[in-house]
Amino acid sequence: MHVGSGARVSTGEADAGCGSGETDEPGWEVDPDDEPGAAVVATVGRQIKAWRESVGMRAGEFGAAIGYGEGLVYKVEGGKRIPRPEFLDKADEVLGAGGKIAMMKGDVAEVRYPKKVRDLAGVEARSVEIAAYVAHGLHGLLQTPGHARALFEARQPPYSQDEVERMVAARMARQAIFDRLPAPALGFVQEESALRRPIGGVAEWRRQLGRLLEIGRLRNVTLQVMPTHREAHPGMDGDITVLKFTDGTAVGRSQGAFNGRPVTDAKQLRILELRYGIIRAEALNPRESLALVEKVLGET
Incomplete structure (x- = not known):
C-alpha cells in the first residue's frame, strides 16, 4: 500500500517555447507502465489535435494563444504529457469547442496521479x-x-520538483475520505516521536500539529499516540493497515508479516487485527493523545 518512487529528469526547460512571452507550465509525464492512464491521455491528446487542425491553427499559434510553449502542445497532443485543467480550459476557449474539451478534465482527473496511488485511493x-x-x-x-512536500523533497534519489508536486497533490486528494458521507470509521495510532520531528520547519510543524488536532476531534476518527517510553509492542516490525468493506471483506498489510504482501485471508487478517488491538491497548487513549498533541504544540 505504499507508493514506489523513481526519479526522472524534469523536462520543463526542454518543453519551453521560444517566445519570450510564453508560459510553459509543466504538465505531468505519462507513466508508460500505466496502460489505462496512458490510453486516456493519448485519446485526449488526439482530440485536442483534431480540434486544433479543424480550425486551421498551427501548434505554435495554438500554444501562443493559450499561453503555453509549442513543445508542450506537441507533447500533450502526442499523449506524452498529462494536460492540467487550466490547459484544457484555455484550449476549449481558443478552439471554440463549446465545452467539449473542458469536459475532458474529468477523464484526465481519473489518471492524473500514479497508478499505485490511484489504486490505494480507490481502496480507501x-x-x-x-x-x-x-x-x-x-x-x-x-x-x-x-x-x-518536505518528505518527498527529502527522497533519494530525488524526485524532480514537478514529480514532488504531483505526489503531494495525489496524497492530498486521498484526504477527500474525511468528507465522505456516510463517514467511514478511521483509526490511527502514531508514535510520539512523529509528533516531535519538525518536518518542514517550525511553522509547518505547528500547522501539522494543528491538523492532527482537527482530525482527531472528528467523530468518526480515533487518533491515538504510542508514548516513546512504552516498551516493545507488536508494531515494532513496521506499519499495520486493515481496511474493511461493506460486503464484509477486508484487506490488510503489515511490513512485519506475510512478507509485506496484502492479505485477504481471514486467518491472516485476524493476526493483523490482534496485533493492532494490542497496539491500541498500549497507546494513550484518544483524549490523552489529543492532550499530548496540544502539549507538544504549546512547546513549539
Missing part, C-alpha cells in the same frame, strides 16, 4: 473502516501539504 474510498498503525512518521491521510 471503498472502505467503511480503516485501522492503521504507523511506525515511522505520520500516516499520509493525516499530513498537511507542506509536511508531505
Whole structure:
C-alpha cells in the first residue's frame, strides 16, 4: 500500500517555447507502465489535435494563444504529457469547442496521479473502516501539504520538483475520505516521536500539529499516540493497515508479516487485527493523545 518512487529528469526547460512571452507550465509525464492512464491521455491528446487542425491553427499559434510553449502542445497532443485543467480550459476557449474539451478534465482527473496511488485511493474510498498503525512518521491521510512536500523533497534519489508536486497533490486528494458521507470509521495510532520531528520547519510543524488536532476531534476518527517510553509492542516490525468493506471483506498489510504482501485471508487478517488491538491497548487513549498533541504544540 505504499507508493514506489523513481526519479526522472524534469523536462520543463526542454518543453519551453521560444517566445519570450510564453508560459510553459509543466504538465505531468505519462507513466508508460500505466496502460489505462496512458490510453486516456493519448485519446485526449488526439482530440485536442483534431480540434486544433479543424480550425486551421498551427501548434505554435495554438500554444501562443493559450499561453503555453509549442513543445508542450506537441507533447500533450502526442499523449506524452498529462494536460492540467487550466490547459484544457484555455484550449476549449481558443478552439471554440463549446465545452467539449473542458469536459475532458474529468477523464484526465481519473489518471492524473500514479497508478499505485490511484489504486490505494480507490481502496480507501471503498472502505467503511480503516485501522492503521504507523511506525515511522505520520500516516499520509493525516499530513498537511507542506509536511508531505518536505518528505518527498527529502527522497533519494530525488524526485524532480514537478514529480514532488504531483505526489503531494495525489496524497492530498486521498484526504477527500474525511468528507465522505456516510463517514467511514478511521483509526490511527502514531508514535510520539512523529509528533516531535519538525518536518518542514517550525511553522509547518505547528500547522501539522494543528491538523492532527482537527482530525482527531472528528467523530468518526480515533487518533491515538504510542508514548516513546512504552516498551516493545507488536508494531515494532513496521506499519499495520486493515481496511474493511461493506460486503464484509477486508484487506490488510503489515511490513512485519506475510512478507509485506496484502492479505485477504481471514486467518491472516485476524493476526493483523490482534496485533493492532494490542497496539491500541498500549497507546494513550484518544483524549490523552489529543492532550499530548496540544502539549507538544504549546512547546513549539
